[in-house]
Amino acid sequence: MSEAHAHDALEDIVITGMGVVTPVGGDVPSFWAANLEGRSGIVREERMDTTGLPCGWTAGLIPPEVREKVAADHGAPGRSWGDTLMHAAVEEALTDARLDARPAAAGPAALVYARVWPGPTGSDPQDYITHMADLGERYDTVGDDPAAVLAHLRTRNLPLEARDLSAYPAEIAERLGTAVVPVRLEATCAGGLRALAEAARLLRSGRARYAVVSAAVSRNTPYVLSQYGQLMALSRWKGDPALSSMPFDRRRTGMVINESAGALILETAEHAAGRGVDEHHAVIGGWGLAVDTSHMTAPRVEMVERVMRTALAEAGARPEDVDVVNAHGTSTRLNDVTEARALHRVFGERMAELPVSAVKSLTGHGSAASGVVETAASALTLCRGVVPPVPTCTEPDPACDVRTSLTPVERPVAGLLKNSFGFGGQYASMFLRRPAAPRRAASLG
Amino acid sequence: MASDPTGTPSDPATASPRSDTATASPPSDIAVTGTGVISAAGLGVARLWEAMAAGKSFFELPGGDGAAPGLPWPTAVVDGTEVDWPEGRSWANAGKYANQSARWAVAAARQALARAGIPGEDEDVRGGTVMAVASSGDELSDVMPRLASKYRHDPRPLAKFLHDEVPDYSYIRGIPSQLGQFVSMASGFRGSNVAAYGETAAGGTGALALAARLIRTGELDRVLVVGVGAPLTVTGLAAVDQDEPLGTRATAGSGPFDADRSGTLAGQGAAAVLLERADKVSGPVLAWLHGCEVLAAADLATAAALAVDAVLDAPGTAPTAWWAHGAGSVALDRLEALTVLPRAGGLPVTGSKGTIGNAFECSALIDTALAVESLTRAELPPVGLLDRPDPGLGDLSPVVGRTLPLPAPATVLLTALTQGRRATAAGALVLTGAQGPTTDHGEAHR
Numbered sequence: 001m002s003e004a005h006a007h008d009a010l011e012d013i014v015i016t017g018m019g020v021v022t023p024v025g026g027d028v029p030s031f032w033a034a035n036l037e038g039r040s041g042i043v044r045e046e047r048m049d050t051t052g053l054p055c056g057w058t059a060g061l062i063p064p065e066v067r068e069k070v071a072a073d074h075g076a077p078g079r080s081w082g083d084t085l086m087h088a089a090v091e092e093a094l095t096d097a098r099l100d101a102r103p104a105a106a107g108p109a110a111l112v113y114a115r116v117w118p119g120p121t122g123s124d125p126q127d128y129i130t131h132m133a134d135l136g137e138r139y140d141t142v143g144d145d146p147a148a149v150l151a152h153l154r155t156r157n158l159p160l161e162a163r164d165l166s167a168y169p170a171e172i173a174e175r176l177g178t179a180v181v182p183v184r185l186e187a188t189c190a191g192g193l194r195a196l197a198e199a200a201r202l203l204r205s206g207r208a209r210y211a212v213v214s215a216a217v218s219r220n221t222p223y224v225l226s227q228y229g230q231l232m233a234l235s236r237w238k239g240d241p242a243l244s245s246m247p248f249d250r251r252r253t254g255m256v257i258n259e260s261a262g263a264l265i266l267e268t269a270e271h272a273a274g275r276g277v278d279e280h281h282a283v284i285g286g287w288g289l290a291v292d293t294s295h296m297t298a299p300r301v302e303m304v305e306r307v308m309r310t311a312l313a314e315a316g317a318r319p320e321d322v323d324v325v326n327a328h329g330t331s332t333r334l335n336d337v338t339e340a341r342a343l344h345r346v347f348g349e350r351m352a353e354l355p356v357s358a359v360k361s362l363t364g365h366g367s368a369a370s371g372v373v374e375t376a377a378s379a380l381t382l383c384r385g386v387v388p389p390v391p392t393c394t395e396p397d398p399a400c401d402v403r404t405s406l407t408p409v410e411r412p413v414a415g416l417l418k419n420s421f422g423f424g425g426q427y428a429s430m431f432l433r434r435p436a437a438p439r440r441a442a443s444l445g
Numbered sequence: 446m447a448s449d450p451t452g453t454p455s456d457p458a459t460a461s462p463r464s465d466t467a468t469a470s471p472p473s474d475i476a477v478t479g480t481g482v483i484s485a486a487g488l489g490v491a492r493l494w495e496a497m498a499a500g501k502s503f504f505e506l507p508g509g510d511g512a513a514p515g516l517p518w519p520t521a522v523v524d525g526t527e528v529d530w531p532e533g534r535s536w537a538n539a540g541k542y543a544n545q546s547a548r549w550a551v552a553a554a555r556q557a558l559a560r561a562g563i564p565g566e567d568e569d570v571r572g573g574t575v576m577a578v579a580s581s582g583d584e585l586s587d588v589m590p591r592l593a594s595k596y597r598h599d600p601r602p603l604a605k606f607l608h609d610e611v612p613d614y615s616y617i618r619g620i621p622s623q624l625g626q627f628v629s630m631a632s633g634f635r636g637s638n639v640a641a642y643g644e645t646a647a648g649g650t651g652a653l654a655l656a657a658r659l660i661r662t663g664e665l666d667r668v669l670v671v672g673v674g675a676p677l678t679v680t681g682l683a684a685v686d687q688d689e690p691l692g693t694r695a696t697a698g699s700g701p702f703d704a705d706r707s708g709t710l711a712g713q714g715a716a717a718v719l720l721e722r723a724d725k726v727s728g729p730v731l732a733w734l735h736g737c738e739v740l741a742a743a744d745l746a747t748a749a750a751l752a753v754d755a756v757l758d759a760p761g762t763a764p765t766a767w768w769a770h771g772a773g774s775v776a777l778d779r780l781e782a783l784t785v786l787p788r789a790g791g792l793p794v795t796g797s798k799g800t801i802g803n804a805f806e807c808s809a810l811i812d813t814a815l816a817v818e819s820l821t822r823a824e825l826p827p828v829g830l831l832d833r834p835d836p837g838l839g840d841l842s843p844v845v846g847r848t849l850p851l852p853a854p855a856t857v858l859l860t861a862l863t864q865g866r867r868a869t870a871a872g873a874l875v876l877t878g879a880q881g882p883t884t885d886h887g888e889a890h891r
Contacts, residue, residue, distance in 0.1 A: 019822040052605030108740060108751070129603055136593035144590060147515030149679045158684040168866030169741035179751050182741040182870050183655060186621045186640040194639055201658050207738075226607035227616035289664075291574065291638035296542045296617060306570075423617060426625045426638065 007278065008436045010270035013200040014280040016053055017097025017265030019089040020377045023258050023363050024412055026066035027092055031373075032380050036408045038391035040242035040362045042256050048125040048222050054322035056234030058241040059220050060258025060364025081123045082115050085167050085216040085261035090172065097265035098277060099176075099210070110208035111172050111180040112199040113214040114368035123259065132222075172212060181208050185368075187421030189328075190289075191215065192262065192371020197287045199266045210271060215369040216261035228257065231297065233332060243392050245365070247329030247358035248336050250397035255330040258364030262372030280435035281379035285415070286314025292425035299335055299421050304342035307429040308417060312346075315431040319347050321415040322354070322431070324387050326378040327402070328419040329358030331366055339419060340400035355409055356402040357381065361392040371420040371428070378418050383438035386410050397420035470518040470669065471723040472761060472877055473733035475657055478726060479563070479719030480670075481556025483528060483549050484801045485521035485712065489556060491600045493811075494818040497800045497826035498848045504710060504802065506537035518694035521802035531631065539627060545619040546578065546673040549625050554628045554671050557717035562728040565633045571725075572634030573665045575641055576625040577652035578670035581808045585615060586678040622727035628671050628717075633693050636665050648672065649716070649809025650861045650872025651739040664807060666725040669689035670805025671717045682711060688865050689774055700799030700830025700844045701771030702778055709772040709864065712802020716810035718817075732817045735762045737874035749784040749862060749871035757788060757858070762875040764789050764858035765869045766825050766851055768816040772803060773795025773830075777862055782838040789858050795819075795844045799829025809861035809872060816857045820878035824848040854878030 008014055018028050023041025025031035045059040062070070062085075066069045074087040093212070094100045142148035169182040181202060187194040192215045199211035228234050236253040237244035245256040272280065288310025312319065328339055344351050359374045366373055381387055390404035416432045485503035486493040496503070504519035529699065530540055530547050543551075558565050588611065595608050617623055621640035629638050641652040649672050656668035677685070685691060692699055692708035699706055720734060736756030742748040756762060767789060770781055797812055804811055819825050827844045833842050854877055861872040 047603035048604060050604055051602050053608055111741070132589075132593045132596060132603060134593075135590050136595075136597040139590040139594040140597070144587075145515060146679050150516060150683055153680060153683040158680065158687050169742055170867050170869040172867070173741050174743040179740045179742040179748060181654075182739060183641060183651060187638070188620060188622055191639075198639075198655065198658075201662050201664070204662055205658050207658075222602075222604035223607055223611075224616070226611060227610045229604070230611070230616070232614060267804050289573075289637045289639075290570070291626060291629045291635050291637070293626055296539070296623070296626065424620060424623045424638070426622065426627070 008269040008280060008283055010268065012269045013203050013266055013284040014269050014272055014435060015264050015282045015379055016267055016272050016277055017093040017099060017279055018281055018379065019092025019096065019263040020261065020376055021062060021070055021085050021374050022260045022373055023060035023062055026069065028096070028355050028376060034068045034363060035359065035377060035388040036386065038362065038389050042241050042244055042364050044241045045220065048129070050225065053225065053229045055232060055236040055254055056225050056229050058244040058256050059110045060260065062258055062259055068185065079084060080166060081218050082216045083166050085218060086113065086115065086168065086214045086263065089263035089336045090212055090214050091263040092263050093263040098275065099265060104390055108179045108181050109176050109210050110183065110199055110202040110211035111169055112170065112195045112211060112213045114184065114185050115194050116219055116367050124422060125221050128221040128223060131315045165288050188424050189201035189367045189370060190422040190426035190428040191368030192418040193418065193420040193428040194289065196264065196284065196371065196430065197428065198373060199290060200284050203266060203268055210265060210267035212263065212265060213372060214261065214263040214371050215372045217367040217369045218259035220257060220259060235331060245361050247327065247331045247361050248340065248397055248400045248402050249393040250395050252331045252333065252336060253263055254332050255360070256364035258366045260363060260366035260369045260373055260375055262369055263278065264372060264375060279437045279439045282382050283433040283435050285317060285431040287428065288309050288314065288432040290427045292427065297423050300336040301338050301341045301345065303427045304339055304419070304421065305345045307427040308342065308346050308419065311417065311429040311431045317431050318417060319350065323411070323413045324381055324415045324416045325354060325356045326381065326416060326418045327356050327358045328359055328421050331360060335421065337399050340402050343402060351402065354403055355387040356427040357388050358390045358404065359388070361390045375418055378416050378432055382413050382432060382434040384441065385412050387413070448656065460479065460687050460765065471733065473661055473735050474723045475734040476721050476723050476726045476730045477718060477734055477817050477876065478721045478728055478730060479557035479561030479717070479734040480817050481553040481560065481717040482714065482732065482811055482814050483523055483553050484714040485523055485809065487802060488527055490814045490818050493801065494815055494826060497797065497829060499826060500829065501525050501848065502695060502800050502829045502844050506695060512532070516679065516682065517693050518711055521710065523713045527829060530778045539630065542617050542623065544612050544627060546675045547624045550624045550671045550673050551579060551627050551631050553715040553717040554631050554669055557669060557719045561719050563632065565631050568635050569633045572632060572637045572668040573659055573668045574625040574628045574632065574634055574639030575639055575652045575656045575668055575670045576621055577648040577670065577806050577810060578621040578624060578640055585619070586680060588612065620748055624673065627755055628669060632669050633667060646807040647739050647809065647861045647863045647872040649813065649872040650737060650874055653813065653874060654737045654739050657734060657737050660720060660722045667719065667721040669717060669719050670810060671715070672810035673715045674713055674804025674807040676713050680784050680798050685864065689776060692773055695830065697830055699831040701773040701796045702834055702838060703831050704835040706775060706832045709774045710798060710802040712798065712800060712804045714804040714807055714811055718805050718810055718813050723737050732820045732876045732879055735759050735875040735877065739870055739872040741870040743869065745862060745869045745871060746780050748785050748869050749781065749860065752871045753785055753788045753860065755756040756873045762858060764792055764853045764875060766857045767792040767794045768796050768812050768857050768859040769796045770862045771798050771828065772862065772864060773798050774864065777864060781860060781862060782841045783803060785860060786841065790840055793825055793842050793844050793849050795825050795828050798833055812859055813874070816859050818855060818878055819851065820855055820876060821855040823851045825851055
């Protein structure tokens with residue numbers, strides 16, 4: 001069957017819309033272009049004084065012009081920056097999926113989202129500094145007497161974010177013109193991939209007509225930086241900031257935290273066809289999820305291997321069906337070598353030829369958002385047959401021994417494995433297939 | 446606490462050995478096989494249920510020297526000294542990453558596991574964990590004001606200052622799914638761990654719905670759902686109060702559905718509910734879970750109506766009793782009654798929040814555990830602090846004063862609502878009593 005007339009199986013879960021806001025691009029086309037060009041979004045963190053921190057002087061920050069546009073187009077009174085980012089990504093994804101017109105209310109949609117709570121102040125470093133000044137003044141004035149503290153708080157408007165709540169599900173329900181099954185997930189840095197799995201599960205259960213998956217992180221405050229600094233998890237690279245996230249490079253010293261958001265529209269191929277949408281970004285084949293209790297932060301080879309094998313088995317795929325690995329690749333010493341060793345266990349001698357990409361080399365680490373954003377990159381890899389480079393891996397670590405490239409690699413990609421892991425023993429892996437009719441470049445965005 | 450993690454002598458929990466037994470057409474594909482609760486009434490579901498049945502309530506009154514002296518809101522406070530942390534080297538090592546919520550979560554989980562006869566000693570990759578928690582109740586609210594004051598006179602940059610001064614591991618301790626890792630340690634369930642959080646009181650039903658999907662799609666055979674409603678900080682309480690005033694009285698007539706109710710009463714707690722795939726259950730079945738849905742819409746009334754319709758749509762789910770959210774809020778009680786009554790009117794109604802307050806993220810899980818207990822005992826306990834049912838709530842039939850017998854097996858509709866500006870999620874589920882001969886504690890064997 002020619003590709004133009006091919007169809008995915010009706011029950012297949014397919015990705016039909018994508019949207020991102022990242023340090024390397026405020027939409028999918030610019031994000032993908034930056035990936036292929038190897039253009040970094042990591043800069044020196046100059047919005048706050050990082051003097052004295054043992055690590056973490058760089059960050060993946062959304063460029064000012066993108067930030068201003070997102071705020072202007074999607075900001076609203078009382079809406080947090082994290083929610084604003086998610087709205088921006090969702091809007092792009094809905095348009096891309098041709099779901100921008102309000103669908104008939106013939107049953108609920110699903111809204112599966114992961115928003116990393118930045119704390120009570122939002123995500124701007126200066127807001128946090130102001131918050132601390134206010135808190136210090138309050139303590140010096142009224143101490144910690146609850147009644148006095150309450151009297152002080154009653155003079156202020158406390159946003160929903162003070163309770164880690166928001167109007168996001170109601171706003172999306174309003175936007176879609178239908179009720180949503182709302183699932184807010186937290187699974188540390190595996191949260192994005194977990195959200196995709198949960199959305200696919202909801203669709204398989206028949207509980208939702210289509211699913212909006214979104215995730216956002218924006219937490220570059222002095223507090224978060226200080227805590228990751230305590231864990232010594234952040235990059236200590238002192239050279240060019242653009243090189244500070246270097247997955248699988250022997251000089252890597254830690255991750256670079258970023259602000260980013262991603263959104264994907266999932267539906268069954270049957271539902272998409274019913275809307276006249278036959279070209280898809282990717283087919284979700286299967287996934288593997290697991291929790292390890294042996295350590296709170298350190299990954300384990302056996303667990304990475306387990307979720308990758310489970311993802312393949314659930315998809316009815318074999319290791320030789322994987323043409324590319326989109327790695328978690330955080331640039332920490334331990335993650336990258338652990339992931340690489342697990343890859344060697346699963347793929348054996350094929351590792352010499354198996355391309356491995358690592359988006360975090362350019363964007364930094366977006367925690368739960370990374371799983372969604374990097375799945376968008378994975379889908380583009382499948383549709384375009386191009387593996388993005390890992391431009392910061394100029395001195396590959398022989399202990400990892402994975403095949404990264406400094407330039408884009410063009411090759412047919414029928415199957416791709418995407419990994420995400422996180423603190424708290426979180427492991428997730430997902431096998432994605434090239435759709436029978438891949439979305440064409442001209443129709444993207 | 447006693448070494449028996451179920452907590453109380455009157456708790457019907459038994460560490461019964463799990464054995465293979467024949468199965469025949471269970472009434473649902475998901476069984477409830479374990480429950481656990483920590484509340485102001487103490488440890489154990491039975492202790493809380495019996496307290497409700499006896500008409501007790503557990504609020505520390507304003508002006509006292511309890512958890513938050515000087516605040517105007519009565520609060521049902523958990524006595525944390527009863528909650529212990531498991532012994533052994535691995536638990537000692539893990540303890541540095543565990544906050545109070547984690548300790549409550551593990552204790553509630555161990556109750557549920559013991560009741561289901563699962564020792565938790567073996568790795569089970571077909572088992573998983575879903576947490577229902579929030580991330581706002583962490584320890585830093587106690588620490589940070591003092592540090593902020595100190596920082597005013599400190600020359601270090603703020604990031605460096607916090608790096609040096611904030612207690613180690615506090616960031617990790619505040620991660621919701623971190624609690625789930627400890628629950629996984631206790632259960633041996635290694636198949637999955639995720640936190641389904643936020644959305645306040647509908648969070649528990651959301652977590653149960655997620656767990657049910659994990660089972661129904663064949664991904665897992667059993668999921669332990671654990672919720673924690675940690676003590677709210679003064680900031681958290683003030684934020685809730687700004688949305689809709691919290692209750693300031695905890696005397697007769699201030700409970701849910703009362704004509705004189707003045708606002709939801711704050712509570713704390715933890716709960717665990719173990720769901721198992723019907724064809725994999727080998728121990729006692731406490732109840733059967735039918736539909737379980739959470740929906741958000743542009744407004745809360747629409748979401749609540751859709752959620753109730755969805756769970757009552759399934760065959761065999763005609764309820765004989767209603768375990769209501771019953772916030773005690775003037776607005777929410779009215780919304781709940783006027784939404785549910787047209788769909789499930791004429792039912793006896795009860796709720797827990799007049800006894801132990803509103804434990805927000807885990808309140809629906811506490812209510813689920815209590816509803817299961819009611820099914821096994823075939824009785825519905827009365828609504829705490831309810832004196833004069835509000836005539837403005839239509840034909841609502843709350844249980845007042847004494848327990849009400851239920852037919853056996855009964856079917857309970859449970860509802861849960863969010864609370865907060867533009868927070869519009871509502872949940873509902875249906876439970877039926879276990880079929881077949883019962884044990885001394887009301888549990889059916891399959």
